Amino acid sequence: MSTSDPYYTNLTIQDTFKQPDHPSINFSFPKKSQNMTVTTSHKQQKRIIIAGGVAGGMSCATRLRRLDEFASITVLEKGPWISYANCGIPYALGGVISEESKLHVQTPEKIQAWFNVEVLTNTELVSINRADKTVVVKTPEGGNEMQYDVLVLALGAEPFVPPVPGLKEREGVFTLVTLGDLRGIETYLTQQHSEEKKKRNAVVIGGAFIGLEAAENLRLREDIDQVTVIEREGQVFPAQADREMVFPLQKELTKNGVKVHVNANITSVTSDSVQVEGVGEVKADLVIVAAGVRARMDIPQQAGLACGKSGVKVNRYMQTTSDKNIYAVGDMVETYHQVLGRDRQVALAGPANRQGRLAADHICGKQTKYRGNVGTSVCKVFEKAIGIVGASSLQLQRTGMRYESVIVHPVNHASYYPGSERLMVKILFDPESGRLLGGQVVGGMSGMVDKQTSVLATAIMGGMTVDDLEHLELAYAPPFGSAKDVVNMAGFVAGNLIRGDVEVVHASDFAEGRQKLEDYYVLDVRSPAEFAGGHVHGAVNINIGELRERLGEVDRRKKVLVYCAIGYRGYLGYRILKQEGYDVVNLDGGFRAVKEGGYDEKLQDLQV
């Protein structure tokens, strides 16, 4: 075998590395205790160890092999399974995914055969010795030391378990992240069920993605009776979405028999219940903890790798900032948020996969930068769904960024075509430049929430403004969309606001005390029948079609708050009144935003 450097001379590789003596086939790492030293041959075969065998780790491993047929690639996975679909686990709990086997994307055997990647399951990374370029691993048989040229950390994140007295001590408390969690819950419920043959009560701690997916799927189980979601903050998706956008989800949960407690502080946990401040005892045979995750930073920190507040520090090539031979990807790192302009940890499958791929690129000499993320996500909640992209109001406020927002309620496709549905869409944008900062979309399961979210995500990643949204030419035929598409509509309304063609106030402004109804002459420009079905407290009703004739009835001495059902006739009313010299604002999103957003108690005066 030649001692030249075949790694860099692709064209003659076949002459130097020939089957069957190709060293990368079934290669096993030399143990340091065997006292094998690194020889010059190591340059021929880069030894890459990847710790973590799910999204980021496996994407990295398979990409590495495609780029480098001759590297030695080993994946260490502390659990018994690799490359499984952890996003599907809540659905396996509910039986929507009928067999656990469907969640296994790859087996170690197939990875070995297709990619010539050695997969060591039940093998946990224990420590890193950066000076020697070695790692210590723990296996059921004991410990090992392994040599690397490049180490990729894809250790993921640890579910956060709140420090509530009694929680860790009792039985029947689970997280819902791994196949092990899933099996644990199944076993526990089967035991409980067989003992007493009665349905059990479940409590889910945490009202974001996994918590709500868990709640829905628990409701689908025959052995579960009551399901209660307990969220510490004032709403579900407290960080990710705005109050009025999640209210429809909270209603959907309630409608489907899930009790939801927000602003709910758990004070203690007993063997069959949790105590919630202000609520009392909630029965809990099963507790699912879905209160967020924390990046696994202990091993990197012990190895002296720089870590931020929320994750390991990496450059745009996913290389740790402390060691050019160590990369880190996925839930354990901090990456750049394109909207918020700062580094933060993100636990999403898409970014993890992409980062694994980019780490592989860089290891193989390709300079592909990670562009950061925008937090695109979507969640099914029974027959409703929410899509989220970019920053929420809370995130923008915390970052100190100025923003404006509008709410629109367009139909998902032509309303005359059967099955159309009205969505609720909020976009957030820079009030000066119009740059799109965030989008939230709520609708039914046939409402194409994911479509609108993906279009908005593409727009944000393309640096688009609300003006650009107006001009997007999106797919339209009656079964699929509208000539003025959902995203166009949001752009039109936001564009009008930025250009000064309309001024708005938000229902939330009143609900949260930034505005007072009594400061306004409140004008409802809907039909008398719509008005009779409920209206903003104290409103006067003049149908839009009569407004020009009845202008004299509108009190000029007060600022006029005009509104309609969804905002369009209110906008027409605004334009008429403004040009006639009135001081006027339109209620953003109309009365529907009041009702859907759960601001009824503050603004609505039901007269049914």
Next chain:
Amino acid sequence: MSTSDPYYTNLTIQDTFKQPDHPSINFSFPKKSQNMTVTTSHKQQKRIIIAGGVAGGMSCATRLRRLDEFASITVLEKGPWISYANCGIPYALGGVISEESKLHVQTPEKIQAWFNVEVLTNTELVSINRADKTVVVKTPEGGNEMQYDVLVLALGAEPFVPPVPGLKEREGVFTLVTLGDLRGIETYLTQQHSEEKKKRNAVVIGGAFIGLEAAENLRLREDIDQVTVIEREGQVFPAQADREMVFPLQKELTKNGVKVHVNANITSVTSDSVQVEGVGEVKADLVIVAAGVRARMDIPQQAGLACGKSGVKVNRYMQTTSDKNIYAVGDMVETYHQVLGRDRQVALAGPANRQGRLAADHICGKQTKYRGNVGTSVCKVFEKAIGIVGASSLQLQRTGMRYESVIVHPVNHASYYPGSERLMVKILFDPESGRLLGGQVVGGMSGMVDKQTSVLATAIMGGMTVDDLEHLELAYAPPFGSAKDVVNMAGFVAGNLIRGDVEVVHASDFAEGRQKLEDYYVLDVRSPAEFAGGHVHGAVNINIGELRERLGEVDRRKKVLVYCAIGYRGYLGYRILKQEGYDVVNLDGGFRAVKEGGYDEKLQDLQV
């Protein structure tokens, strides 16, 4: 009433224009025969005439009113209806839209009441006198002359009726564009049916959007027996989409009982049949002509307005290039195609609406440029759908633009979640810069074809490259998408191609004679079971998992054509072989692209 200029002094408008003597209420145009002359007061109230009361015209009228409360706005519509949903007409024919009334978006009364816009139906524009700024209109009662300050033409396009002997002479021949067409067909079929109580045979001339929507909807009617689509070119959607992308649609049509003849030239038409060259007689009690449209240019041409080959010439503000007081919008104009870089006529509702809005903006002093279009469209064909954006191969070839393309078959959402479906996606891009030039997506009706198309449209309008597609962070949860989304997958494959990580040949290269199978050592890297179910003619089967061990079996003297089911294992095989020194190409889109694309007869060797 003040003689000052209230149009430009918003703040005092209420003092000068007061109800009930507001001149814009129920204003009727002075007839020139009455010898009224233009006085200084015309500046107070801009007189705008809009000819055409559907998409572009009505969008313009309503936007105008919102921007200018005091202009006089009159819409002339030659038909009896305004603002109706002509895109829904095929579905009303099939009863999917159960009542014609659902297609009426607005009535003249509501437009008058909400927008104070005078709508004159049954009023046809006959001629324009640009020197006098007058138009002549024809009404059932006779003729009129009307004065304008600004004229907006939204006359639409005329369905093209091929000059086939006998076609225009016989009964039962209809286009399918207006409510009049719909009623005509209904009346005709009802008569036919009541006379003989038997089902009728229908022929549709033209296999693009309206033609295929018509075919599907005719099949839904109880009074229709056979439906035949006759397309002059070699495929349906001949200009818009590529051969392999429409083959699944042609199969879907056939599966649903629609006969499709392509390359079919109609030589003559009799009272109950059409004669098709090479096919013979096709029974035709009803003939729907859907062979494209031509911009209505006669009136503009007579008025001396510059016209291009396909439509009236306008600037980016939709102002005709010949007369600053005349605007033109919608199907009758030529606009800039963002991908092809040239002006052409486009008959799409989205662009028409947008252009109407921008014309209104410009008339009111706002400088908002039309950005051109990218031809985004989507069409339902029974339980399949096709989405199209940007340019097709044919359009790029005709324009002389270099391009490369890839086909991928990703699932619409996580395959382990129930109801997932494999799509067929083709993207076209600049082989140097990677700029996205076009996208075509085919799938089932639950396949989210419109979503992928809209994301690709946003990417094209944002000037994105295939590299950018790789980095898009799109909405993912198992019920909605994949961590590596459909559009990401297309980006990965195209990016690999551009970066030289893979070379491909296309099934179409073989089918169209640019490549010959006998020049290759054809290597099928699927499983033996897959291979046995059909494979490329002459292929040798080595399962990807055994390729490294069995490399010696691969003939080094020939170029290797490697392929698998959808392209991924083929790519793995390519990477192995390439790095081992073989001359190799991957079959783009795999064997599925051969089968789905209808290239079976050239490439497939079925061994079932």
